[in-house]
Amino acid sequence: MLKLLPKIRRPIRCYAAVLAPRSDSFAKIMQTDLMAFENFLGKEGVKKDDISNHTTDWTGQFKGHGSVVLYPKNTEEVSAILAYCMKNKIAVVPQGGNTGLVGGSIPVHDEVVLSMNKINKLFSFDDTMGILQCDAGFILEELDNKLSKLGYMMPFDLGAKGSCQIGGNIATCAGGIRLIRYGSLHAHLLGLTVVLPDEQGSVVHLGSKIRKDNTSLHTPHLFLGSEGQLGVITNVTMTAVPRPKSVQSAMLGVESFKKCCEVLKLAKSRLSEVLSSFEFLDEAIMECLKTNLNLHPVLNASSIPFSILVETSGSNEDHDMEKMSAFLDECLSKKLIVDGVLAGSSADATKMWQLRESAPLAVTRDGYVYKHDVSLPLEHYYELTNVMKERCGDLAKRVVTYGHLGDGNTHLNITSSKQNEDLEKLMYPFLYEWVVAHGGSISAEHGIGQLKLPYSNLGKESEERLLTKKLKKIFDPNGILNPYKMI
Amino acid sequence: MKILVGVKRVVDYAVKIRIMPDRSGVFTEGVQHSMNPFDEIALEEAVKLKEKKLATEVVAFSLGGPKSAEVLRTALAKGADKAIHVQVSDAEAGKLESFHVAKTLQKIVEQEKFDAVFLGKQAIDDDSSQTAPILAGLLDWPQALYASKVEDGGSGHMKVTREIDGGLDTVKVKVPFVLSADLRLNEPRYATLPNIMKAKKKPLKNIPITELGIDISPQTQTIEVTEPPVRQAGGFVEDVSALVAKLKEKGFVKA
Numbered sequence: 001m002l003k004l005l006p007k008i009r010r011p012i013r014c015y016a017a018v019l020a021p022r023s024d025s026f027a028k029i030m031q032t033d034l035m036a037f038e039n040f041l042g043k044e045g046v047k048k049d050d051i052s053n054h055t056t057d058w059t060g061q062f063k064g065h066g067s068v069v070l071y072p073k074n075t076e077e078v079s080a081i082l083a084y085c086m087k088n089k090i091a092v093v094p095q096g097g098n099t100g101l102v103g104g105s106i107p108v109h110d111e112v113v114l115s116m117n118k119i120n121k122l123f124s125f126d127d128t129m130g131i132l133q134c135d136a137g138f139i140l141e142e143l144d145n146k147l148s149k150l151g152y153m154m155p156f157d158l159g160a161k162g163s164c165q166i167g168g169n170i171a172t173c174a175g176g177i178r179l180i181r182y183g184s185l186h187a188h189l190l191g192l193t194v195v196l197p198d199e200q201g202s203v204v205h206l207g208s209k210i211r212k213d214n215t216s217l218h219t220p221h222l223f224l225g226s227e228g229q230l231g232v233i234t235n236v237t238m239t240a241v242p243r244p245k246s247v248q249s250a251m252l253g254v255e256s257f258k259k260c261c262e263v264l265k266l267a268k269s270r271l272s273e274v275l276s277s278f279e280f281l282d283e284a285i286m287e288c289l290k291t292n293l294n295l296h297p298v299l300n301a302s303s304i305p306f307s308i309l310v311e312t313s314g315s316n317e318d319h320d321m322e323k324m325s326a327f328l329d330e331c332l333s334k335k336l337i338v339d340g341v342l343a344g345s346s347a348d349a350t351k352m353w354q355l356r357e358s359a360p361l362a363v364t365r366d367g368y369v370y371k372h373d374v375s376l377p378l379e380h381y382y383e384l385t386n387v388m389k390e391r392c393g394d395l396a397k398r399v400v401t402y403g404h405l406g407d408g409n410t411h412l413n414i415t416s417s418k419q420n421e422d423l424e425k426l427m428y429p430f431l432y433e434w435v436v437a438h439g440g441s442i443s444a445e446h447g448i449g450q451l452k453l454p455y456s457n458l459g460k461e462s463e464e465r466l467l468t469k470k471l472k473k474i475f476d477p478n479g480i481l482n483p484y485k486m487i
Numbered sequence: 488m489k490i491l492v493g494v495k496r497v498v499d500y501a502v503k504i505r506i507m508p509d510r511s512g513v514f515t516e517g518v519q520h521s522m523n524p525f526d527e528i529a530l531e532e533a534v535k536l537k538e539k540k541l542a543t544e545v546v547a548f549s550l551g552g553p554k555s556a557e558v559l560r561t562a563l564a565k566g567a568d569k570a571i572h573v574q575v576s577d578a579e580a581g582k583l584e585s586f587h588v589a590k591t592l593q594k595i596v597e598q599e600k601f602d603a604v605f606l607g608k609q610a611i612d613d614d615s616s617q618t619a620p621i622l623a624g625l626l627d628w629p630q631a632l633y634a635s636k637v638e639d640g641g642s643g644h645m646k647v648t649r650e651i652d653g654g655l656d657t658v659k660v661k662v663p664f665v666l667s668a669d670l671r672l673n674e675p676r677y678a679t680l681p682n683i684m685k686a687k688k689k690p691l692k693n694i695p696i697t698e699l700g701i702d703i704s705p706q707t708q709t710i711e712v713t714e715p716p717v718r719q720a721g722g723f724v725e726d727v728s729a730l731v732a733k734l735k736e737k738g739f740v741k742a
Contacts, residue, residue, distance in 0.1 A: 245517050298677060317519065328680055340680035344561045345521030346501035348677060 020453075020484040022109040026091040029068060029110065033090060037070055040080040045071045045118075054113045057106050058099055058163075062450060066093070066107035071118045075193055075203055075234040081114065082232065083201030091480050092197070094228040096168025097139065099160035101373075102449025104227050105168065108484040116167050119234055125150060131190065133209060133237045136167025153243040155182040159357070167233040173225030175445040180406035181276040181313065182241055185224055192220040193235035197476045209237050222471070227447055228482040230475040244276070244313035246320045249349040250328060253304035253339035257382040260306050263336050264378075264405060267310055270327040274320050277311035278406030279356050282385065285363075285400040285413075289355055292365035298352055299339045308405070309356050359402045359411075366397050366415035370427060374435045375409045375444035383438075385412055388431065395423040409444040432458050448486045456486065488542045488602040488662060490533040492567065493592060494526040494549050496558045497612040510711045512581065522558040525607025527565075529668035531675040532637055533605045534566035541639055544568050546601070550591050552577035556691065563686035564678035570691040571595060579696075579703060585617035587703045592618070593625045594699045601663070603645075608633050608667040619667035629660040633669040 027033075037046045047069045055064040072078045085092050091111040098105045107113060120137035127150045134143060140161040144154045158164070158176035168174075170192065173185055182188070191207030207213065207220035223230060254260050260280065267275055283305050289295040299307060310327075314320040324342065331337045343349035363369045376384060382401065389399040396414050403410040416423055432442045436459035448456050457465060472479070472487050498504065499519040506513055522530075536542040547562035547570040549555040554577075559570035573591050575583070592604060604626075609616040623630035631637075636648035640659045649656045650669050660666075678686075696703060724730045734740045 246519065300679070317517070329684070332680055332684065337680075341677040342680065342683060344678055345524070345527075346499045346519065347521075347524065350501070 020108065023091075023483060025089060025478075026111075026480070026483070027089045029090065029112065033084075033088065034068065036084055037068070037081065040084070041070060041072060041077055045073070045077070047071065051113070054095060054098065054115060055106055057101075057103055062103035062106055064093075064107035065110055066113050067110060069113040069115050071115050073118045074121070075119075075195060078114070078119075078195045078232050078234055079201035079203050081201070082195050082197045083199060085112065085480055086197045086199055086201070086478055089478055089480065091483050093482050094171070094232045096136070096165035096171070097160065097163040099164045099168070100172060100449060101446040102443075102451040104172070104447060104449030104482070104485055108450065111483065114232065116165055116232075116234075119167075122235065125152070125240070127152065129211065130240050130242070131209065131211070131237065132240050133191075133235065134166060135235055136165060136170075136233045138166050140164050140166060140169060147240050148243060151243055152240040155188050155239065155241045156185065166236050170224055170233055170236055171226055171228050172447050175404075175407070175409070177277050177279070177404065179404065180278055185238075186221060188238045188240075189220055189224060189236075190239065191237035192223055192233055194223060194231040194233050196231045197478065197481050203234075204231075207237065211239065225447065227449060227486045229472055229485075229487050230481070232481075242315070244315060246312075246314050246317035247276075247349070248312045248317075248320050248324050249343040249352050250310050250324065251298045251341050251343075251352045251355075252308045252310065252328075252331065252337045253299045253301055254306040254308060254337055255304075257306060259336050260308060260405065261378050263308060263331060266330060266334075266336065267327060270330065271310070271312055271323055274312040274314040274323060275310070275406075276313035277309065278404070279309040279311075279402070280405035280410075281307045281309070281356060281359065281402045282382075282400060284398055285359050285402045286355070288366070288398055288400055288415075289358060289362045292362045293358055295355055295358055295362070298341050298348075298355065301339045304339065307355075309352055356402065359400075363398070363400060363413045363415050367417040368415065368419050370414040370416075370424075372412045372414075372431065373409070373444055373446045374412065374432075374440050374442055375407065376435060376438060376440035378405075378408055380438040380440065381405070381408060381410055384410065384431075384434065387434065388412065388414060388427070391426055391430070392423060395420060395426065407444070408440075429455065429458075435459075450485050453485060488536070489544045489546070489600065490536065490542050490603045490605055491546050491548055491592070491596060491599075491601040492526070492530045492533045492562070493588070493604065493606040493618065494530060494547050494558050494562050495523040495607070495610045495612075496520050496549065496551055496555045497523045497610055500524060500611055506712055506714055510713060511709065512712050515581070520554065520557075522561055523607050523610045523612075525609060525611070525668055525670070527607075527675040528670065528672050529605040529607050529666070530562055530565060530567065531673045532634075532666075532668055533603075534676075535673065536637065537566070542603075546571060546599070548592065548595060549573070550580075550583065550588050550696070551575065552580040555580075559691055560683075560686055561678055563689045563691070564683045565676060566682075567689075569689060572691060572693050573699065574693055574695045575703065582705045583703060584706060585613075585615045585621055586706065587701065588618045589621035589625055590701050591696070591699060592622050594701060596626060603663055604665045606665070606667050608669050616667075619665050623665040626663070626665070628663050628665050630665045630667075631658055631660045632667045634666050635669050635671045637666070637672070 051069045054069045055066045092114050093107045093111040094114045095105045096116050116137040119135045123134045125132050156176045157178050194204050196202045286297050312320050385401045398415045400413050432455045499521045502518050504513050533545045537545050545567045547559050547567040549559050550573045606619045631647035633649045634647045635650045638646040640646035643662050644659045646659050
């Protein structure tokens with residue numbers, strides 16, 4: 001399934017982190033430093049002009065002030081840079097495809113941007129064990145295309161796949177739409193080559209190249225979702241999964257949220273190993289899609305409170321169709337659904353997925369949008385929407401919800417025609433506190449970065465935060481990696 | 488008006504076609520199939536005419552291997568009243584030509600007395616575009632090909648707007664007639680679950696090709712199937728003046 005990310009420009013969010021002041025402990029870049037970098041990387045590896053695409057994130061929401069971008073070509077060059085920066089106390093922000101949503105991959109002040117763009121040479125794949133080893137700068141889609149020829153695919157898929165890099169995916173523990181089937185990246189990561197920001201710029205090989213290795217702390221996993229705080233990932237070893245030969249999609253209309261959960265339960269038991277997506281859209285987002293993008297719902301009935309998009313991926317079309325048909329029969333006979341459509345061709349499936357994938361774009365057309373990426377236990381999943389609807393009242397233009405129901409991840413979006421401080425005061429920090437009080441996480445996928453730093457203590461014990469800070473200190477004694485963010 | 492609609496099971500348009508190593512054809516096993524998109528449009532139009540009371544019955548037809556029954560079930564779920572599956576083996580199905588399909592349709596039309604045959608303008612697998620005109624010739628019926636609009640023409644006629652190179656061509660055809668559907672004729676509906684359930688109870692008649700006495704021996708021979716030449720990658724230019732300079736350099740515009 002193609003997941004193209006609509007190129008949208010999100011408006012600047014005013015509740016965003018209060019900008020941390022520049023730390024005096026970091027040195028300012030001097031001519032001698034630039035000469036040293038050129039010495040390590042050659043002239044073409046150091047760029048000072050025309051670097052705005054490295055200092056602005058793709059949402060346009062965060063703009064940094066870095067003045068130099070470095071393009072190392074291999075692990076050794078990264079090592080030389082980090083050792084030099086550590087000794088000279090120069091702050092560094094590692095950067096992959098720069099597709100993050102929380103301002104984690106761009107400089108806040110004058111940090112040096114360490115781009116992984118050119119570390120994309122080594123690639124090897126064991127097509128019996130399904131083990132991939134590659135440089136961190138490979139673009140996700142490129143890897144997926146390479147694996148496709150060998151009958152495999154990457155075990156995760158996300159909108160930014162045409163730009164995001166595997167190293168960045170690891171550093172942010174990317175989620176996406178296949179998580180329900182293949183699990184999080186923790187299920188796939190086997191090993192990493194990382195460079196530490198210590199005096200030697202130590203190159204460390206963590207984990208191994210085999211599927212089972214229980215001989216140490218699972219150190220590579222410490223880097224999953226580490227947001228560039230601990231070290232720079234230069235090479236990744238992970239498992240890939242066999243590419244499905246049959247993909248079936250169906251859209252179901254459901255009357256109540258409770259029944260949505262029952263459909264999920266039934267899907268898990270009846271579709272079990274072939275279930276690959278379980279996406280959720282409420283009536284408000286369907287209305288928004290129709291009004292703002294002229295995208296009409298697939299289901300015809302006049303009022304359908306909730307729509308669910310179910311996808312299976314398997315190796316045998318007959319087998320998958322039999323399972324899907326039996327599942328749909330049962331949904332109908334148990335009256336769990338009021339209507340439904342089974343895609344008869346890829347054209348049908350594309351139309352269904354277009355609704356889900358266009359949702360982020362549709363909300364932006366309202367004018368101003370407050371986006372959320374929280375996860376909740378299912379019993380509170382939709383309660384949040386109702387609570388916010390009531391709380392925001394007329395101040396909000398729309399309160400819409402879509403998301404990965406199968407993972408308990410809701411993308412609650414609250415829109416208004418323009419930025420509204422009164423609305424913001426009603427929402428924050430109320431919303432995040434509500435989520436934590438109901439056993440959820442304030443960021444299911446996007447991470448903390450700069451955006452959620454003010455809320456990073458929510459839902460985490462102070463001991464845990466302290467331990468995190470201690471760990472950071474061990475890996476990065478001078479704190480030069482990705483400062484002013486996350487930890 | 489009783490309408491017969493031809494629906495063909497083809498490799499889904501989104502599947503990346505792979506050529507067999509011996510170059511004798513393309514891989515079809517384990518590959519997603521669906522109803523030929525143009526046939527879907529033809530079917531939708533027939534069902535719409537029935538809803539407008541211009542047609543009395545819509546019968547879906549497919550000539551193909553055992554799995555063609557799947558597209559017939561889909562056709563029934565999308566509004567056809569009955570279905571006819573003229574059966575051949577998978578091996579034979581791969582070698583069928585437009586002429587064989589037209590001959591079979593002719594036989595069915597003569598046996599079951601239809602007033603119109605609706606077909607897609609072409610099948611997306613062989614792109615022949617021949618079945619509708621051959622059938623019109625065999626039946627000696629008028630034809631309305633590449634239809635983009637179908638209306639009642641009054642006194643036993645239909646008014647059909649056709650898409651042609653220069654624009655639109657409107658013809659009046661006397662019923663009975665053969666129609667082929669173009670892309671913009673309509674937007675096919677989905678097969679909803681309740682309708683899929685109902686379709687299971689609708690009649691689907693199986694007729695082995697041998698019963699019709701139609702000779703399907705190939706009249707053509709496939710010598711070789713190859714991939715189209717790979718398109719060369721394009722390049723980017725900075726601005727309009729760079730583009731113009733490049734075009735001049737290549738001799739596409741006069742210097």
